Structure formats: C-alpha cells, structure tokens
Amino acid sequence: MNAPNQSGWKPTSPVAGTADGANTVTGNKALMLEEPLIFEIGNCETTGVDLPEPDLSSNRLGGFVRDAEIGLPGLSEPEAVRHYTRLSRQNYAIDLGLFPLGSCTMKHNPRVNEKVARMPGFADVHPLQPVDTVQGALGVINELAQWLCKLTGMPGVAMTPKAGAHGELCGILCIRAALEAKGDAREVILVPESAHGTNPATAAFAGYRVENIPATAEGRVDLAALKARLGPDVAGVMITNPNTCGLFERDMKAISDAVHAAGGYVYCDGANFNAIVGRVRPGDLGVDAMHINLHKTFSTPHGGGGPGSGPVVLSEALCPYGPLPFSEFHADGTLTLVEEETAGERHPHSFGRMSAFHGQMGMFTRALAYILSHGADGLRQVAGDAVLNANYILRSLEDALDAPFGASGPCMHEALFSDKGFAEGMTTLDLAKGLIDEGYHPMTMYFPLVVHGAMLIEPTETESKAGLDQFIAALRSLAERARAGDETLKAAPIHAPRRRLDETLAARKPVLTWSEPEVAPGEPSLSEQGGS
Numbered sequence: 001m002n003a004p005n006q007s008g009w010k011p012t013s014p015v016a017g018t019a020d021g022a023n024t025v026t027g028n029k030a031l032m033l034e035e036p037l038i039f040e041i042g043n044c045e046t047t048g049v050d051l052p053e054p055d056l057s058s059n060r061l062g063g064f065v066r067d068a069e070i071g072l073p074g075l076s077e078p079e080a081v082r083h084y085t086r087l088s089r090q091n092y093a094i095d096l097g098l099f100p101l102g103s104c105t106m107k108h109n110p111r112v113n114e115k116v117a118r119m120p121g122f123a124d125v126h127p128l129q130p131v132d133t134v135q136g137a138l139g140v141i142n143e144l145a146q147w148l149c150k151l152t153g154m155p156g157v158a159m160t161p162k163a164g165a166h167g168e169l170c171g172i173l174c175i176r177a178a179l180e181a182k183g184d185a186r187e188v189i190l191v192p193e194s195a196h197g198t199n200p201a202t203a204a205f206a207g208y209r210v211e212n213i214p215a216t217a218e219g220r221v222d223l224a225a226l227k228a229r230l231g232p233d234v235a236g237v238m239i240t241n242p243n244t245c246g247l248f249e250r251d252m253k254a255i256s257d258a259v260h261a262a263g264g265y266v267y268c269d270g271a272n273f274n275a276i277v278g279r280v281r282p283g284d285l286g287v288d289a290m291h292i293n294l295h296k297t298f299s300t301p302h303g304g305g306g307p308g309s310g311p312v313v314l315s316e317a318l319c320p321y322g323p324l325p326f327s328e329f330h331a332d333g334t335l336t337l338v339e340e341e342t343a344g345e346r347h348p349h350s351f352g353r354m355s356a357f358h359g360q361m362g363m364f365t366r367a368l369a370y371i372l373s374h375g376a377d378g379l380r381q382v383a384g385d386a387v388l389n390a391n392y393i394l395r396s397l398e399d400a401l402d403a404p405f406g407a408s409g410p411c412m413h414e415a416l417f418s419d420k421g422f423a424e425g426m427t428t429l430d431l432a433k434g435l436i437d438e439g440y441h442p443m444t445m446y447f448p449l450v451v452h453g454a455m456l457i458e459p460t461e462t463e464s465k466a467g468l469d470q471f472i473a474a475l476r477s478l479a480e481r482a483r484a485g486d487e488t489l490k491a492a493p494i495h496a497p498r499r500r501l502d503e504t505l506a507a508r509k510p511v512l513t514w515s516e517p518e519v520a521p522g523e524p525s526l527s528e529q530g531g532s
C-alpha cells in the first residue's frame with residue numbers, strides 16, 4: 001500500500017497509475033469514478049457525527065463493556081454520500097437501460113408502486129401487531145391473493161413464500177403432504193431437460209429422486225417419453241410453461257391428464273407467467289401448484305439478490321395442505337389470521353410454516369398497485385407486448401444469429417440464439433463481453449443447457465421500438481464480428497472500468513471480508529496513515 005502524499009490522497013485504486021494516454025493518474029475514466037473500499041478510505045479517528053461521550057459509569061453490560069476501539073472506518077457526511085453514490089454508479093440497473101437477462105423479466109418498476117409501498121400505513125406496520133390494527137394490510141394481502149387466483153384460475157394461494165425457488169419448495173411440500181395423507185409415498189419427480197436449475201434442486205432438497213425427461217427437436221417436452229416413464233413411483237412433474245426455450249408447452253393439458261391418471265401431481269414453474277398473464281389460466285391446463293414471481297411478472301424490483309416474493313397458487317386437491325399462516329375472509333368483512341395455534345381444527349393437514357410471518361409485505365403492496373393500475377385489460381396487453389417485443393428481436397436477428405427453435409413457430413416472451421456459425425474460437429462469452437462495451441448488461445448465457453452456447457434474451461414489454469432497434473443493431477454488429485473471427489472481440493470489454501475478470505475464481509472463492517494489507521516493516525500501517 002502506498003504511503004499518503006502531502007494532500008492525504010492515496011492511490012488505493014488497483015488501476016490508478018501514471019497517465020499515459022490509456023490510463024489516468026486517478027484511475028478514473030472520464031466521469032466513471034474509481035472508488036476504493038470504505039475500509040481503505042475511512043479512518044477510525046474521523047467521524048461524521050459529533051456525539052457526547054457516553055457515561056458508562058452505570059450500565060448493565062456486566063463484563064461485556066467493549067474495552068478496545070471498534071475499528072469502524074469513519075467518514076464525513078459528504079465523503080459518505082460520495083462513497084455510496086459512486087458505488088451505486090458502478091451498478092447496471094433497469095433504470096439505466098435495457099436489461100436483456102432471459103428468464104428474469106427485468107421490466108420497468110413503475111414509480112406508483114414505490115409511492116404506495118412507502119405509505120406509512122403499509123411501510124410502518126409490524127408483523128407482531130394485533131390483528132385488529134392491521135386489517136388494511138391483511139386486506140391488501142387478501143385482495144392480491146384474489147387477483148392471483150382469478151388470473152390463474154386456481155382456488156387457493158399460499159402467499160408466504162419469499163421467492164420463486166421458495167415457492168417451488170412450497171408446492172413440492174404440498175404434493176408430498178397430499179401423497180402422504182393418502183399413504184402413497186412416491187420417490188421420483190420428473191423434470192424436463194430444459195428446466196431451470198431450481199426445479200431439480202427443489203425436488204432433491206425435498207427428498208425426491210430427480211429424473212430427466214428429454215425434449216423434442218422443436219424444444220418442447222417429449223410427451224411420449226413422459227408418458228412412458230409415468231408409474232406408481234412418480235410423485236409428480238415440474239414443468240416450466242412457457243418453457244426456458246421461450247416456447248409454450250402446447251401439450252400441457254395432455255401432460256397433466258397423463259400425470260393425474262398415473263396418480264401424480266403437476267407442478268408448473270410459473271416464473272415465465274409474464275408471457276401469458278391475462279391470456280392463459282394454468283388452472284385450465286390441469287396444474288396443481290405454480291409459483292408466481294411477483295418480482296418478475298408484477299414488476300416488483302429485483303436484482304442483487306432480492307427481496308423477491310413467490311406466492312403459490314394451489315388446486316382443489318392441494319389447497320388443504322398449504323402452509324400457515326393464511327388469512328381467512330369472513331362474511332362481516334373482517335379478516336382473521338389462521339396460525340399454528342388456531343389451525344388445528346380449521347386446517348388440520350397443513351404441512352406447516354415456511355416463513356416467520358405473512359410474506360413480503362412491500363412486494364405485495366407493489367404488486368397490487370401494479371395490477372390495479374393496469375387493470376385486467378392492461379395485464380392482457382402486457383403479455384401481448386412482451387411476446388411481440390421478443391418476436392421482433394428473434395426475427396430481426398435470425399439472419400445474423402442462429403435461432404435453434406426459430407422454425408418451431410413464434411417464441412413467447414424471450415428469444416433464444418446459439419453460437420452456431422461463430423468463427424473457430426469465438427464464443428458466446430466473447431459476444432456477451434462485447435455487449436458490455438456497447439452499454440448493455442449481457443443476456444442470460446449458456447442457459448438453457450439444451451442449446452450450445454445459448455443466448456437467452458428477454459426484452460419485456462416495457463422497451464420501446466427505438467430502444468429495441470438500438471439493441472438489435474448492437475447485437476447484429478457483435479454477431480458479425482463473432483462470425484468473422486474478429487480477434488479484438490476477445491479483448492472485450494475494453495471500455496469498462498474492469499476488463500475480463502476470473503469469474504470462476506470469484507464465484508468459487510469469493511473474498512467477502514476485508515483484511516488490512518500486509519505492510520513491509522518500517523512502513524506505517526493503513527490505520528496509522530490517516531485518512532483523506
């Protein structure tokens with residue numbers, strides 16, 4: 001670590017150095033500012049607040065009074081504001097530009113949702129408040145639940161699961177409880193090859209053996225292969241519809257009928273509901289359980305790990321086994337909560353509780369605001385526009401990129417391409433890195449696994465035609481460079497603050513804590529150097 005210079009500035013950035021035409025002294029690139037970790041710029045001796053020394057002469061901490069410095073880096077208020085603002089600018093966000101991640105439905109988050117979620121009556125309630133003081137909040141959960149049931153054609157919904165994968169677990173535990181109630185322990189869950197990774201992971205986590213069902217050449221579940229595998233050991237199937245190849249599973253009703261006839265249940269991964277909301281009701285297709293990602297279809301913000309919300313709609317057959325707590329609506333207009341203590345006689349078959357409280361309240365208010373501001377006709381249009389935008393991308397780029405299922409008919413909400421036709425040595429990764437130079441977050445890549453070098457692009461309905469045209473132009477240019485074997489693409493990104501990183505190492509051996517760098521003997525340690 002370098003010693004501080006006269007002004008207290010120290011080049012902590014790994015890319016700072018000597019200005020030479022390509023680099024700058026500060027490491028900044030025009031208005032893209034480098035920012036060290038707070039531990040590297042903060043200092044234990046400085047602070048942005050001025051508090052009186054606490055009087056610890058009488059306290060109840062016993063032997064737990066801290067006798068050493070806590071060692072937290074302090075910054076003045078402007079320094080703290082700049083630190084976090086600079087960090088925030090290093091994120092790509094849906095508020096900056098098109099976010100083409102397939103299967104993620106990165107749509108615009110309407111500001112009216114945020115306004116509603118911040119209303120004190122919703123934002124300030126506590127989950128342990130007496131039920132008669134939170135009737136409004138329960139009313140929101142109930143009204144949203146009714147919309148979800150209506151949109152899916154299902155009689156019940158479990159609102160507590162906190163993400164898609166959590167919802168999958170909820171659905172599979174309902175299936176297990178229903179089978180156990182019949183004394184019919186089964187061991188196998190069938191999952192198509194193209195499934196999202198969470199599907200087999202969920203089934204395995206719930207104790208099932210996972211078996212793959214192959215896809216047909218046109219990218220859909222092989223119905224004949226599925227039928228051939230059904231039997232008394234199969235608890236159910238987990239099928240994503242629309243599927244991860246961006247196609248609607250046209251045989252869904254036939255699949256459900258066959259699974260039911262064999263005594264199993266049908267789990268539908270509803271993460272892609274955006275493509276069919278207001279047009280198809282999964283209940284009509286024989287689905288027994290399906291999670292809905294409120295953070296995808298109903299525009300609640302996601303990315304960076306959450307928070308999500310994954311309510312699970314349930315069929316007549318699975319409703320009795322759903323998790324607690326749930327709210328019950330009475331003829332006099334009041335709502336009560338059915339919890340563990342009261343559930344006994346009213347809900348004896350519930351598999352139990354999977355969340356401490358009632359789910360993600362902030363996501364419920366946002367999702368309901370989104371639904372009410374769109375109305376039934378607006379939601380229907382959402383699906384139509386999302387599908388139109390994806391098909392516009394698919395057909396605009398078909399001559400530049402290989403579309404493996406382009407001949408299977410129109411796609412749903414996402415367009416799938418492969419690396420077929422790229423010059424020797426050029427990969428999907430190179431194209432994705434080139435997309436960063438063009439100012440876009442890369443698309444989902446190498447998924448689904450059934451397509452070599454897959455690129456899965458989901459524009460969503462909230463992009464304009466002009467925005468799509470610019471994105472298509474960028475992708476077309478990159479595709480041409482990949483086909484031509486343009487070696488400069490191997491170096492991309494060249495305009496980003498960081499170039500190619502060792503992503504495998506970062507994922508496998510993440511460095512999550514900061515430790516003070518070792519200093520050579522005689523040099524002052526960082527905390528002795530004094531901050532900026």
Ligand SMILES: *Cc1c(COP(=O)(O)O)cnc(C)c1O
Pocket residue numbers: 103104163164165166196198240244269271272293308309310
């Ligand atoms: C996003 C997604 C999931 C998982 O949802 P999370 O909310 O991220 O847990 C499952 N299946 C598919 C197809 C998805 O796109």
